[in-house]
Amino acid sequence: MEKVNQxxxxxxxxxxxxxxxDMGEVSPPLKAYIDQLxxxxxxxxxxxxxxxxxxEVGYLREQGFTNVTLVDFAQSPIEAFAKRYPDFPAEHLICADFFTLSPEQYQFDWIxxxxxxxxxxxxxxxxxxxxMAALLKPNGRLVGLLFDKAFGRDEPPFGGTKEEYQQRFQPHFEIEIMETSYNSHPARQGSELFIQMRVKA
Ligand SMILES: C[S@@+](CC[C@H](N)C(=O)[O-])C[C@H]1O[C@@H](n2cnc3c(N)ncnc32)[C@H](O)[C@@H]1O
Incomplete structure (x- = not known):
């Protein structure tokens, strides 16, 4: 379990x-979400x-979103992304541990x-x-997908339930949407929750 922190x-x-x-494409529910913004x-x-x-970052870029930042602590996918999008601002490609990002330095409208x-x-x-709550501006939101199933293994992906997520997120977020995604990728149909949560003041 420790190794996933590395x-x-x-x-x-x-x-x-x-x-x-890796689905090799933008996740369909997230594409639909982005398309209606x-x-x-x-x-x-x-x-x-x-x-x-x-x-998703590539798709946002292609749709004209101008202030998108990605963070990952593995270098290879970031390098591959930079090759695919050579004009993507290098300072928005952060190779670092998410947990070390400084909220004093970084604040987002949504994640x-x-x-x-x-x-x-x-x-x-x-x-x-x-x-997540610390990195969001006032009224900022966390949007995306969480697995709604147990995988029962000692390695990722680690699953979970709606009840667990409600308990964990409610101290810091208003949960606006947490429901089974109707337009998931076929391989994930019925096994993920679409979420939209707003950070509490
Ligand atoms: C299961 S993959 C998902 C990648 C991508 N979101 C996708 O759907 O294809 C998890 C990613 O999170 C990154 N990761 C895991 N823990 C991290 C951390 N603490 N800080 C930054 N990146 C992390 C891994 O390097 C990996 O690229």
Whole structure:
């Protein structure tokens, strides 16, 4: 379990192409979410943590979102992304541990969750919630997908339930949406919750 806290574990997964989570495309529910955002949202500060190959970041970029930042502590996918999007601002490609990002330095209007929560050590879930809340501006939101199933293994992905998420997030977030995603990728149909939560003042 400890190993998932280490960049080397994930870097090696990329180097050996052991990336079963990688859909090779923007996640359909997140694409649909992005597509319905108004033009005025395109300048908002957005963070995609644990972005991996970052198809969502690429999609946001292609749609004209101008202030998107990704963080991942594995170097390979960031390098690959920078090759695919050579004009993407280098200072918005952060190779670092999400838990060390300084909220004094970074503040976002919204943060996009996509198979990052399930990748961290479950013992760090409250820390994840606190760090997400700290990185959001007042009224900022956390949007994305969380698995709604148990995987029953001692390695990622680590699953969970709606009840657990409600308990963990409610101290810091108003949960506006937490419901079974109707437009998931076929491989994840019925097994993920779409979430939208607003940070509490
Ligand atoms: C399961 S993968 C998901 C990648 C991507 N979101 C996707 O859906 O394809 C989890 C990603 O989170 C990154 N990661 C895990 N823990 C991290 C941490 N503490 N800080 C930064 N990145 C982390 C890993 O390097 C990996 O790229």
């Amino acid at each position: 960049a080397e574990f994930w870097q090696q997964r990329y180097e050996t192409d052991s990336i079963g989570w 108004p033009e005025s949202a395109k300048a908002q500060a957005i963070l995609v943590p644990g972005a991996g190959n970052a198809y 996009l969750e996509q198979t990052f929560f399930c990748a961290i050590n479950p013992l760090r879930r409250d820390e994840y919630v606190e760090q």
